[in-house]
Amino acid sequence: MVAGLQIIDATIRYGALTAVDSVSLGVSPGEVVALLGASGSGKSTLLRAVAGLEPLAGGRLTWDGVPLDGVPVHKRNFGLVFQDGQLFPTMTVGRNIAYGLGRLPRTEQRARVAELLRLVGLEGYEDRRPTELSGGQAQRVALARSLAPRPRMILLDEPLSALDSGLRRRLTEDLARILRETETTAIYVTHDHQEAYTVADRVAVLDEGELLQVAAPEDLRHAPASRQVAAFLGARAFITQATAEELGWAGRLEVGQVLGVLPSSLVLAADGAEVEVLDQGYTPDDVEVWVRLPDGQRAAVSSPDRVTAPSVRVRLIGGARVLA
Structure with missing residues (x-):
């Protein structure tokens, strides 16, 4: 039973x-x-x-x-x-x-x-x-x-x-x-x-x-379990090992995997990779800044205030490992 x-x-x-x-x-x-x-x-x-x-x-x-x-x-x-x-x-x-x-x-x-x-x-x-x-x-x-x-x-x-x-x-x-x-x-x-x-x-x-x-x-x-699940959970982009390393990620993907960039995966960092600011808007907690990743995909990073510069520096601190 x-x-x-x-x-x-x-x-x-x-x-x-x-x-x-x-x-x-x-x-x-x-x-x-x-x-x-x-x-x-x-x-x-x-x-x-x-x-x-x-x-x-x-x-x-x-x-x-x-x-x-x-x-x-x-x-x-x-x-x-x-x-x-x-x-x-x-x-x-x-x-x-x-x-x-x-x-x-x-x-x-x-x-x-x-x-x-x-x-x-x-x-x-x-x-x-x-x-x-x-x-x-x-x-x-x-x-x-x-x-x-x-x-x-x-x-x-x-x-x-x-x-x-x-x-x-x-x-x-x-x-x-x-x-x-x-x-x-x-x-x-x-x-x-x-x-x-x-x-x-x-x-x-x-x-x-x-x-x-x-x-x-x-x-x-x-x-x-899949890109479909990762996207529903908020993944905004799916990047390769090379792009992840450009963004300062220290992890390692297995063969056939990509990294889903979740809303909390990127942080502003003075020593991070410089990326172009595309758009931004307020949320209940912070400002969501949309940026262009090194491979051309869009992703978001949280900021306490609106940014005025055309670019920001970001570091990748996490993500969701999924099959490519």
Whole structure:
């Protein structure tokens, strides 16, 4: 018997459109797996199939080796957290969290609600209404409600995508802490690389319904399985050993490999290679300066301020090794 969730050759179709194409993936007890992909990649569709909200056209799902075929949503014992939280507006925060605890005595319900409010950092909020909460607070309540009945798995579908970037980063770290402290088994759907790397033990990259790679965040960043994966993860250029050495890289590529230049691969350095500035623009954290590499490809380097010179000096400090 294989413990936890097993997705085996899962295929989902909408008429002639194949939204998920023969995907196989396991989630072990206590593990958080992120489904990472762009819009239309099939990640939310796959999560909905695991929840029982979408039928499979092929393949199967099991939990601890037991098929989930025909098991209705409410009997799968999976918690669900969606982008909008879907709190009950007429109930207090405490009653929202206690919604799935109807079989417990009232004293145990109150104790469990208090425990979860402490866990998500909302002590003292039990009598407030959802309309009195910020977006981040509402998502914390939604997470607490999904955890309250101690489900065997939590399914989170883009839970932070509606929040502003600063708040999203803070809540991503909090969410990762909460899932680990509670040893929760989870699937986390996102299009955001940083969220996936922060929250998940392993990341599954999907594109147009196909599973391209499953790996730990560190392995995924440094050894993507293909150029397609590397490009989705942010590689802006793919360079040879010779070009990498021109940029001051001290590493060594294997035969048949090229180095994907990621957003963090280049740094400004007074002793670096001089490259032409092509364009620049502001990001929430810094200025993204686009430069022309020695082989003519474009790549970006971060700068604390806009540059005024026609060229800058950069050094290559990392990258993603992929097959040429």
